[in-house]
Amino acid sequence: MSTTSKVKFYRGGDLPLELHKVRVVQKLHLVPIERRLEAMKEAGFNTFRLSTKDVFLDMLTDSGTNAMSDNQLAAMMHADDAYAGSQSFERLQKAVLDVLGKKYLLPVHQGRAAENVICRTFVKPGNVIPMNYHFTTTLAHIQENGGRVVELLHDHATELKSEHPFKGNMDIEKLENCINEVGVENIPFIRMEASTNLIGGQPFSMANLMDVRRIADKYGIMLVLDASLIGENAYLIKQREDNWKENSMGEILKMMTGLADLVYFSARKLSSSRGGGICTNQRALYAKMEAMIPLYEGFLTYGGISVREIEAMTVGLYESLDETMISQSPNFIKYLVEELEKRGVPMVTPPGVLGAHVDAMKFCEHIPQEEYPAGALAAALYICSGIRGMERGTVSSVRDENGNEILADVELLRLAVPRRVFTLSQINYVIDRVDWLYQNRKLIGGLKFVYEPPVLRFFMGGLEPKTNWPARLLEKFRKDFGDSL
């Protein structure tokens, strides 16, 4: 029996197929374009600040928005409410051991809380942390503790159009050079991020992780794995790496986590809608961080997560062994990317996980990077469709110590495809509206900041259009779509 959610059409081609049925639904609202334009203005041209009452398809993120299974909801009902010694936590510890192969678990309320604990414990001023690529919150926590990030992706990783199956790989030569330059004593750990988020949800290979481990051993440096998207990375290893085609998801997952000294995750992505964790097999590492959990998170058997969510995390971890569950989102993403490519839309390839990523620098060639092409594209797509994507470019970047803009390596519009949330007709709607916007891309103009918070500015920052382009976009939409929503 096939275990993937992809079947063949009679006359060729793949059909990404939902291997689940919908039993609980939430009504969506597709408000008219005039209201969408107003909503975008109220939100400061920042999709984070939109209310979901104005959003049709919420493709902002998969974080906390993946569909829950019947078994997860059922498990939440037998949660053991106890401040200390909850059996719910014991069940989670067992799942972490069974699925991730780690004995010691520190619960935290979400992924960035794990980063806070790890960085406060291990990062000292002047330290350097080599990694395949940063995630926004990781970078913020490392900098908060006086550390610096060095990104060591292969040169081809930021080529947006590529056939390379593992763009998240670390360049091993660059890693050794970096260690020799900065000195082992200044490197508290090497960080590898599964399904490298900011370059388009691109995986690393098992061979590469093994190479990184070899270097970590050679120099005696701790290896930390961000496992928030490990299920998807494992699935793509199974799909794309010859040596692992015959292995089960469980075997691949355990091999990956077994190569790291410390594994942390956002359970909002990995296994549930809340929570996170840090796990290891080394008692000494656990002991170094233990005291921080009651200080910042909550008692050691709940860490700021409700016991109901802990039960959902437990079931979600076991479910990540099921290929039909993990493959649904990557297969929908593949379909979305390939259909948009057929229409000439510049997409990040190969299709990754978490979402489809549009190359905004190409899409909006006429907008200078200083005017945030990815932010402008996110705003324009919302206005013409009600689809909420996320800017992953210079708006999500930071300024240097002199206040100068650091232009991002890539300008992406991310269209997240949370697990088992959207139907294929909704994905077809996305394709249609992105296609229309691409045909009318010259109407999109740049943005400028009017309110810029000093840390993680992309979350709550406010922008405005440099010209009156949104009104022209609305006018063209009305011309082409009549009185349609």
Ligand code: F0G
């Ligand atoms: N690490 C990775 C790889 C992530 O993708 C995220 C979150 C975090 C850490 C932080 O976890 O949100 O639970 O605190 N990514 C979300 C996203 C926010 O939309 O991509 P968190």
